[in-house]
Amino acid sequence: MNAIISLIAVIGLVLIALIGVNVANLHFIFGVVVPYFAIVVFLIGVISRVMKWGRTPVPFRIPTTCGQQQSFPWIKQSKLDNPSTAAGVVGRMLLEVLLFRSLFSNTKFELREGPKIAYGSTKWLWLGGLAFHWSFFVVLVRHLRLFTEPVPVFLQNIEALDGFLQVGIPGVLISGVVLLLAVTYLFLRRVIEPAVRYISLAADYFPLFLIMSIALTGILMRYFLRVDIVGIKALTIGLVSFNAKVPEGISVVFYIHLFLVSTLFAYIPFSKIMHLGGVLLSPTRNLPNNSRMVRHINPWNYPVELHTYSEYEDEFREKMKKAGLPVEKE
Amino acid sequence: MYNGGKIIAGLIIFIGLFTFPIFYNMGKASKMPEPKLDTPAIKELPEAERKCVESKEYMKANHMQLLDEWRDLVLRDGNLVYESTSGKKYIMSLQNTCMHCHSNKKEFCDKCHTYANVKPYCWSCHISPKENET
Numbered sequence: 001m002n003a004i005i006s007l008i009a010v011i012g013l014v015l016i017a018l019i020g021v022n023v024a025n026l027h028f029i030f031g032v033v034v035p036y037f038a039i040v041v042f043l044i045g046v047i048s049r050v051m052k053w054g055r056t057p058v059p060f061r062i063p064t065t066c067g068q069q070q071s072f073p074w075i076k077q078s079k080l081d082n083p084s085t086a087a088g089v090v091g092r093m094l095l096e097v098l099l100f101r102s103l104f105s106n107t108k109f110e111l112r113e114g115p116k117i118a119y120g121s122t123k124w125l126w127l128g129g130l131a132f133h134w135s136f137f138v139v140l141v142r143h144l145r146l147f148t149e150p151v152p153v154f155l156q157n158i159e160a161l162d163g164f165l166q167v168g169i170p171g172v173l174i175s176g177v178v179l180l181l182a183v184t185y186l187f188l189r190r191v192i193e194p195a196v197r198y199i200s201l202a203a204d205y206f207p208l209f210l211i212m213s214i215a216l217t218g219i220l221m222r223y224f225l226r227v228d229i230v231g232i233k234a235l236t237i238g239l240v241s242f243n244a245k246v247p248e249g250i251s252v253v254f255y256i257h258l259f260l261v262s263t264l265f266a267y268i269p270f271s272k273i274m275h276l277g278g279v280l281l282s283p284t285r286n287l288p289n290n291s292r293m294v295r296h297i298n299p300w301n302y303p304v305e306l307h308t309y310s311e312y313e314d315e316f317r318e319k320m321k322k323a324g325l326p327v328e329k330e
Numbered sequence: 331m332y333n334g335g336k337i338i339a340g341l342i343i344f345i346g347l348f349t350f351p352i353f354y355n356m357g358k359a360s361k362m363p364e365p366k367l368d369t370p371a372i373k374e375l376p377e378a379e380r381k382c383v384e385s386k387e388y389m390k391a392n393h394m395q396l397l398d399e400w401r402d403l404v405l406r407d408g409n410l411v412y413e414s415t416s417g418k419k420y421i422m423s424l425q426n427t428c429m430h431c432h433s434n435k436k437e438f439c440d441k442c443h444t445y446a447n448v449k450p451y452c453w454s455c456h457i458s459p460k461e462n463e464t
Binding site for chain 1: 331332333334337340341344345348350351352354355356358360362363390391392394395397398442444445446447448449451
């Protein structure tokens with residue numbers, strides 16, 4: 001049901017762009033206004049979301065400890081899984097962000113004959129996630145060719161590397177194909193595995209369908225339907241130099257693609273995709289486990305008036321002696 | 331803000347990277363390229379015959395696939411003659427047919443290809459025409 005609602009939402013978005021451009025002729029709205037609006041929403045949304053997280057106090061160390069913490073020198077510390085220094089945290093974060101290390105230790109639990117419980121390592125989610133995120137990143141970076149003039153050499157090299165198979169005309173770019181396959185896998189995983197399907201919400205399916213349709217329209221434009229790439233680049237260059245004009249004759253598929261991408265960008269700050277900032281700000285990952293070395297004081301502790309035992313004894317020593325109570329100082 | 335310095339530094343880096351195209355293109359006026367059709371071979375033709383093998387729209391969208399098909403037909407099947415939709419026959423040859431009219435590779439081919447960062451590998455086998463630097 002959640003999946004169907006999300007699918008209908010994405011189809012609705014496609015229809016909005018299709019009707020808006022083909023029937024209502026709102027080329028300027030869909031080519032210029034909507035993208036600007038989406039980017040502004042994206043930037044303000046991301047900043048305010050991150051600032052909100054930044055204002056949340058994290059008084060104590062709550063890192064997930066996945067290995068031996070720092071202890072006696074003769075006990076080997078697991079420096080990446082239970083870091084106690086800033087360098088260790090940086091290492092852990094880098095491996096997490098770039099290689100999804102925590103997904104690599106994913107295990108699967110099964111009940112077998114007996115009944116016996118069996119745990120096995122499962123890497124499919126890790127592999128699918130890694131393929132998806134990296135190919136999406138490469139696709140995003142490759143699109144900078146439409147936003148830079150002249151195209152910088154590093155972008156030319158990325159595209160050359162991406163298309164090094166030289167299959168077909170125009171050459172197949174590996175990242176686009178991998179992106180579509182990976183996002184399809186991530187979707188099928190949600191639908192087929194009963195446990196994952198049970199916990200999947202519309203907010204999980206919607207971005208998957210959105211990204212799937214973005215990849216599909218992109219692939220359609222590049223290999224099958226043919227769009228006027230020079231006209232498109234004139235539009236996109238106009239967008240980034242704040243001098244946007246909409247050239248004639250750009251296919252409606254481009255506007256659908258652009259509208260879906262704009263929706264994705266505007267949707268990011270309000271959705272689970274905010275994990276792109278959240279992963280860096282998650283206290284279970286970005287804190288060193290140094291509770292035994294540093295005293296962490298809760299910032300909102302109100303000042304407590306102390307009356308220590310030695311002061312108490314000083315005050316009542318004579319009375320305590322008379323009553324026959326033991327005192328520490330005579 | 332807790333750890334405000336680090337978070338704000340991170341945000342500034344993020345925004346800087348994200349808005350990179352704006353700074354990169356600042357102060358550069360780039361024009362949409364128009365392939366030039368003013369070669370001597372084209373000028374010699376009478377006005378009515380200044381046509382490519384297919385329509386302009388078709389060529390604009392599909393020239394790469396047409397060339398790809400031509401290559402396969404010539405090299406793999408030994409078929410040298412292309413009959414266009416208008417019924418006219420052409421010799422399928424990049425260097426002798428296409429480049430005969432469009433002898434201005436820099437102004438015709440490269441302009442859009444460079445603009446859109448497209449790198450066709452025509453010229454890794456074919457000899458690209460020598461043009462006078464202007």
